[in-house]
Amino acid sequence: MSQTIDNRQFRLARRPKGLPERDDFDLVTEPLAEAKDGEVRVAIDYISLDPAMRGWMNAGKSYIKPVGIGEVMRAGAAGTVIDSKHPDFAAGDKVSGNLGVQTHAVFPGDELRKVDTSLADLPVYLGALGMPGMTAYFGTLDVGQLAEGDVVLVSAASGAVGALVGQIAKKKGASRVVGIAGGPEKCRYVVDELGFDGVIDYKNEEINDAVRRECPDGIDLYFDNVGGEILDAALANLRLHARVAICGAISQYNVTGNVGDTGYAPRNYLSLLINRARMEGFIVFDFADRYPEAAREMAAWLSAGELKHREDIVEGFDTFPDTLLKLFTGENFGKLVLAVER
């Protein structure tokens, strides 16, 4: 019989009001169970911190069941197989899945994905080759219906999803890609590193003027990660038959604590009528059966060095509640990942 492993977990203690706080979570240690038939035990190396996590903490109807009080906080994660009672996995394999905010997991092998760390480092499977990558890919090409020659505007452009949206759009024929980011450092990154054609610093520019300046002929596709006034500025500058892909609304998640009942309502929604335009929400999980197709194309770009990505890796499992906040204050720079110390 193997030695007992301590598993440390952040469990949801109560539903946050506004920004999540340390006391919204309980840090619990329990012995890691043995794997049953079909299960795999994983030592988690990296935990993905994503804006969507805020929504999962709320009670009430949403696109996915809320995390229950007392349950391990939901999160994507990647790690190393300790031992396996599933035929597809063996000790030492690198894997990713919805493993939660914990240092270890006992997990059904059927819900685990084996990843190839010779192609990209493990944290990349939580970013460009993980949910953010899939989100950017299907949000731009399927929901956003990107067409040759399009002018594309992306908010949170230095973030995990936004950075990929702009690059995918360029690869697929956009004539001009403009990003919105906060502060000169991120703005420089968006243009100099990611290769966007223009950038708007929402912290230091009047957003309406800046959108008109950067998209003087209007916008064909706006990929929205933030909501609020930036969405309104985009709506005011749509072109005929434009598409607005609503991926998120991070500016609003902590206003009332309830996604779908926001503090901000888009005054300019009738631009959809004038411009015969479309605004559509999407959830990456809806495209799950097509992940392999996207992953193949993204991996090919990545291994050819044609897809820039950046991970913001914070060390220390215990920092989870504070590190999560970086998403909502705009402090993170790149895909936010928590590294579990060994």
Next chain:
Amino acid sequence: MSQTIDNRQFRLARRPKGLPERDDFDLVTEPLAEAKDGEVRVAIDYISLDPAMRGWMNAGKSYIKPVGIGEVMRAGAAGTVIDSKHPDFAAGDKVSGNLGVQTHAVFPGDELRKVDTSLADLPVYLGALGMPGMTAYFGTLDVGQLAEGDVVLVSAASGAVGALVGQIAKKKGASRVVGIAGGPEKCRYVVDELGFDGVIDYKNEEINDAVRRECPDGIDLYFDNVGGEILDAALANLRLHARVAICGAISQYNVTGNVGDTGYAPRNYLSLLINRARMEGFIVFDFADRYPEAAREMAAWLSAGELKHREDIVEGFDTFPDTLLKLFTGENFGKLVLAVER
């Protein structure tokens, strides 16, 4: 040489602020010109009064050029050919087209449509077989992507477009069609005459409660003619992958006088994200090359007595400015048409 005909015209005198007033128009009489080659002279019998006219009076960017100050007010109309220098038309033919708010018109024959009054009375060609019919047809089936089994909610359900939306939806397999109308008389009409499955009286019911009551399992297609709080109530009750077809926003047109800069902003737009739903504006003119297809199907239903329609015909050309207001106060009951006295 024919006798001089006096043509009376309402010309736009100034841009209205809020609701249009009598003094926003000049009533002018001028002699009707002779037809030049390719032109047709028409004695107008019926003028279509439509919510969209309010938008056409505004300056500024919209889906169509604003009516210029001093120009004849734009309107669809139907009438009788006086004489013709176009090979397709002869005196006595019944025709419809964008003839304007005037008693007579000299008009390019190529932009005129001959209509068959043995199939339906002339005013019907401004309603069920005119723009409102085309709007309902393409808005429901193409923009709204109506699918078998859908729950459909329609605002302004006793109006020219709404009444047809519900009937078309039923014909095409909707499982439940609910209308929103103002006052008991219109509500009775919607259920008893038009055959809707349910109705909401927005003047006498709390709209959110009523939408939940009538659509307890949510809405697959909301066809929006009104905007405002009714749109928000619909958004709050969308089903997964729902569609919101934005046809108009009559509650908002007179708030600021500027379509696209409304007084009301939809607080619940993030329901689009939660439900992976779509909100799309459309203009019937975009479907112009497919009008014949829709007109054929609508005419077949009509001649089989399967499509109920109702015209609200107001006599007297001079009443135009006051009659137009009925649209915005909700006073009209059915397709609002102005009859030109002879």
